[in-house]
Amino acid sequence: MKIIVCVKQVPDAKDVRLDPKTNTLAREGVDAIMNPYDRHALEEAVAIKEKQGGTVTVITMGPPQAETVLREAIACGADDGVLISDRAFAGADTWATAYTLAKAVQTLGGADLILCGKQAIDGDTAQVGPGLACRLQVPYATCVQKTRNVTATTIEVERMMDDGFDVLRLPLPALITVVKDINEPRVASLKGKMKAKKAAIRQLSAAAIGADPQCIGLAGSPTQVVRVFPPEPRGNRKIFSGSVEEQVEQLVACLKAHL
């Protein structure tokens, strides 16, 4: 079984700041980590590979330093990593990202199963997984909390819902996005780390995946970010104290004053 896992390098959530001048995420000096949901997608892929046989290829679109997450993924059991990197990809929204990843997956000869994290913790859109599935025209299930009965031609999954879960069977090739409940990611092994250190990371440029320049990066992104801002602190709060009766009196007086 050929499995592809899409991962993203994101700023460590413990250390998120906004640049006060530009109101965008300050990325300088902030540790970059593998998106936590993607770690669960990778673990699931490696676990399926260990049972079913096959290969796990990890792909990421990002700047050259995103190679770090690919090596981390290899240390955790992936067979190889592909870095989709080109200046022309800069400024991509979820629409252009899904297009770019789809072109890369096709360049790699497709996959039987594609796994993504539910969402990235920086953008929090949860759109790229489903977007990629649509571009590739394969069935997909989001928020998967368990995979079961993976065969060469189908996969059965539990999709987390507000009031329980759905059980879905998808024909392969298919794409799933996973939630954290699905597994406990393993710690990278010593042998994995040695392998990751030596691994050759394949790079794919916009030309290499045959991308239409109008569909990638800023040019291919219909989403315009007008402004990013921290929520306004709520002002004018009043906290009443005393017995319930006293507090009610204070509240009524306050409401009357504002009528």
Added chain:
Amino acid sequence: MDYFFTEQQQMIIDTAREITNEKIIPVRAELDEKNQFPREILHDIAKADLFSVFVPEEYGGFGGGCFEVVLALEELARGCVGVATSFAASALGIFPVMIAGSEAQKQKYLPDIASGARWAAFGLTESNAGSDASGIRTTAVEDGEEWVLNGTKQWITNGGESQIYTIIALTDPNKGARGASIFVVEEGDPGFSYGKKEDKMGIRSSATRELILKDCRIPKDRLVGRKGTGFITVMKTLDMSRPGIASLGIGLAQAALDEAVVYAKQRVQFGKPIISFQAVQHILADMAIQLEAGRALVYGAAKHIDAHPKDMSKVSSMCKVFATDMAMKVTTDAVQVLGGYGYMKEYPVEKMMRDAKILQIYEGTNQIQRNVIGQELNKEYS
């Protein structure tokens, strides 16, 4: 302090640290309270290849020496000495095979130990044979193509959880210590069973149990090394393993110091964080001094042992004594810095203090270690 680790050594430290932070620390209080063996964590440790650290490369191991083992154990002990002891006991249990085993025995057992597919345990202690190990009464008698073992081993770490046991038994009871031999007993061997599981003060997640050998029949080829050389192999095994126990003291003391400093910075009394008071600063400073001195001795001893495998008894005993006495002192001081909170189970230092005590007792009490050092000094100056 920078000890200039190689890239591989740093990799071992990082891997053990990830296991500690992600898998051990979140559950250690619960394992302690429930007296629960950390089976899941040992599987995680196996998946991370840490069991391979002490196994030679030709048997599927990482080929690390005493120093590499020490580095891994220190990090694991920072999380929980109970878990780290369970890990270390597998190394202790297989050392006799690594030291004196036949090629066939190494081929049979070491790859499984390296992958963590099977765990080992070391069966020496009996009710009447503790510090005086020559007092063992377990016997092994040849019967055709088999050995027949009879006796009871006590306080065996990983007892009931491991699949491979190295058992010390008398093959010639008249010869005393020179009549002892080592055997591999496997789980499921006829006549081999587990007895009482102990309820301990500390390292409660580790399993400590009786092994019962009642007409236990094992094939001839389970004898490790030559007949009658059992005690020589036991002494070599303990020489190799003691720096590991010392490193448990280092990891544990580091954890206690970390907790004490963080607390002292947060805790406000008389309008100031208590770390601003010299009385508290001096306790913390003494903890840090002793810890770093202990670490330097353990690392130095481990490197010496890797370079001079035939001359290890004295340094091995010295680092065990110093690091474990230090851990007892530093964990006790950590409880003192945290005061009433330190005595409560909501904070991790009371467990650390309970866990520290065993380090001064097992794998040779610190009094026995001093005997070893004294005897070696006596020899050196003769």
